[in-house]
Amino acid sequence: MRKFITCLLLVSSLFVNSAYCAEDKGVMLKDRVHKTIENREEYVDLRDIQLTDDEAVMFMREYFAEYSDAGFIENTLSFFDEDENSSNDAIQLKYRYSEEETAQILKDIEKKETALARYVGGKPNEEKVQIVYSYFCRNFSYDDELNYDLKHLYEEKTGTCCSFSLAFKAVMDRLDIPCKVVVSDDLTHEWNKVFINNEWLNVDITDGIRLYQTGFPNAHLRTFLMSDDVYKSRGYKESNG
Numbered sequence: 001m002r003k004f005i006t007c008l009l010l011v012s013s014l015f016v017n018s019a020y021c022a023e024d025k026g027v028m029l030k031d032r033v034h035k036t037i038e039n040r041e042e043y044v045d046l047r048d049i050q051l052t053d054d055e056a057v058m059f060m061r062e063y064f065a066e067y068s069d070a071g072f073i074e075n076t077l078s079f080f081d082e083d084e085n086s087s088n089d090a091i092q093l094k095y096r097y098s099e100e101e102t103a104q105i106l107k108d109i110e111k112k113e114t115a116l117a118r119y120v121g122g123k124p125n126e127e128k129v130q131i132v133y134s135y136f137c138r139n140f141s142y143d144d145e146l147n148y149d150l151k152h153l154y155e156e157k158t159g160t161c162c163s164f165s166l167a168f169k170a171v172m173d174r175l176d177i178p179c180k181v182v183v184s185d186d187l188t189h190e191w192n193k194v195f196i197n198n199e200w201l202n203v204d205i206t207d208g209i210r211l212y213q214t215g216f217p218n219a220h221l222r223t224f225l226m227s228d229d230v231y232k233s234r235g236y237k238e239s240n241g
Contacts, residue, residue: 071149
């Protein structure tokens with residue numbers, strides 16, 4: 001049986017159900033989806049993972065929030081349960097761009113990330129993080145149409161908390177600065193944490209853009225590198241924190 005399920009690409013559309021959420025299943029699915037996209041294949045084999053509809057949708061929504069290559073596939077996915085045993089056997093992926101277009105997009109994004117990483121090279125890590133953070137705050141705006149992929153981000157200079165977080169992490173990875181993407185416990189927001197001066201500190205580009213657009217000098221730096229306690233006092237707590 002073939003089922004069409006749309007994974008809405010909003011962080012707020014994610015949900016957690018302890019009855020379903022087995023971490024190992026999620027890790028296995030995401031790893032397979034990533035390899036399937038990397039190899040430009042069409043089907044993700046799920047037969048040995050045994051995912052229900054709810055589990056499959058939940059983990060795929062998480063994938064769209066956590067992996068930048070999700071921008072290359074459509075958010076309407078086909079799930080297959082061939083033997084109709086309430087467990088999905090495969091997911092069919094549909095690509096948004098041709099193989100040649102995808103290769104060019106990746107090349108263009110790599111150029112932008114590399115140029116930004118080179119620009120801050122040789123500086124202390126904290127200064128590198130601030131320069132990259134300020135670059136995004138000063139040059140980008142929030143996308144009310146909720147376009148989430150990095151191609152749109154760099155071409156239109158607009159994005160969402162998801163695309164900002166993924167783009168920022170990609171640059172930090174090039175700079176060998178430990179960085180991760182985190183999601184709020186109410187699943188409505190996404191930002192980054194970086195490991196600076198022996199501690200994990202919060203970097204929220206979406207909030208920084210909002211502050212920068214107030215026009216006050218260096219307003220975006222007022223919430224730069226916040227501790228968890230300060231960040232929680234502002235109403236945010238990461239989902240696993």
